[in-house]
Amino acid sequence: MKKTAISFTKKTTHSRKNSYLSRLWLVLLLVAGGWVTACGPQSEKEAAKTENNIPMNEEELMRKAIALSIENVANGGGPFGAVIAKDGHIIATGVNRVTANHDPTAHAEVSAIRAACEKLDTFDLSGCEIYTSCEPCPMCLGAIYWARLDKMYFANNKDDAKQIDFDDSFIYDELALPLSERKLPAEILLRDEALKAFQLWREKTNKIEY
């Protein structure tokens, strides 16, 4: 510890300046690298379109989502990818990182929605469309409704997902059942006390509704 501290204090202003410059370059490289990673590999045709700001068509956007799903298997994630686009231009992409990130909500669609909202600085993606390599599970479909996306395109369906042991189909079946018949135990508690928050919300004048 002491040695590090001493060697650090020995740096001259000049070498520190160089150090700042090299850090700046590193940051720029990382940002550029992150951008390339976020957009993923593209076909030459797609790359040319992106470069020339030409909108991609529906099949090209779906091929991008599929390519992400295939890459993600090699990268230790689930076989799912999603793209959010506006007027044929990709706003953001997402892949399934549930096990990698220890986040059961990190499905491709949810990840893409979060990334698109961050990029556009909004919680409302009206005017955008989602291309997902597999029919969304109820969690992701819910997220698509809350994000107000205009349309969804999907490739694999929930029965295909069931064939490789994903629970999408099971969760759809559960949601269709009345509370008392579901596998997940549920209990209602203290509704009278909880209604106070809803009354406060109703009475609030300067709220942002959504």
Add this chain to the structure above:
Amino acid sequence: MKKTAISFTKKTTHSRKNSYLSRLWLVLLLVAGGWVTACGPQSEKEAAKTENNIPMNEEELMRKAIALSIENVANGGGPFGAVIAKDGHIIATGVNRVTANHDPTAHAEVSAIRAACEKLDTFDLSGCEIYTSCEPCPMCLGAIYWARLDKMYFANNKDDAKQIDFDDSFIYDELALPLSERKLPAEILLRDEALKAFQLWREKTNKIEY
């Protein structure tokens, strides 16, 4: 810039040591502050229980979720709060931060699940229960299934949420409809190409299933 660099290099090893110590204190204070904020205010009885490591009962845990939902209205969020507990001890809490964080997926339950998974370093919350101030919407209910929570308790229901203009009930109705009858337009594209990712997943030997 130069001035800062020079004054920094003039520090002695001793003062740097002090600086490290004060930074360490600052980090500890921030961590402690974060913990207190994450747990939010408690009644005296709850605080005493937490201090003595005595498990809270179902009603106390739900009251905590309700208190969070009430506070959140004052803090510019939606009227929703959630608590994830294990053996009567709070693991993590969450509130609705959709508009505040520009994240349509930042519902109380999803936020609590993410926080609990981060805390326990897992994507599987088996053995935990969720207490939410309102019946989960399909997105959150889906997240509860994916997180493998043992049980859910809720207070307000989806019809109460409808009364204050939240779309929970509408989304439940939509999910129950066949694809072609939903308000959200949907289109199937390139399924044959997308199946490749599922085949790769099936053939992969070292995958983490979930």
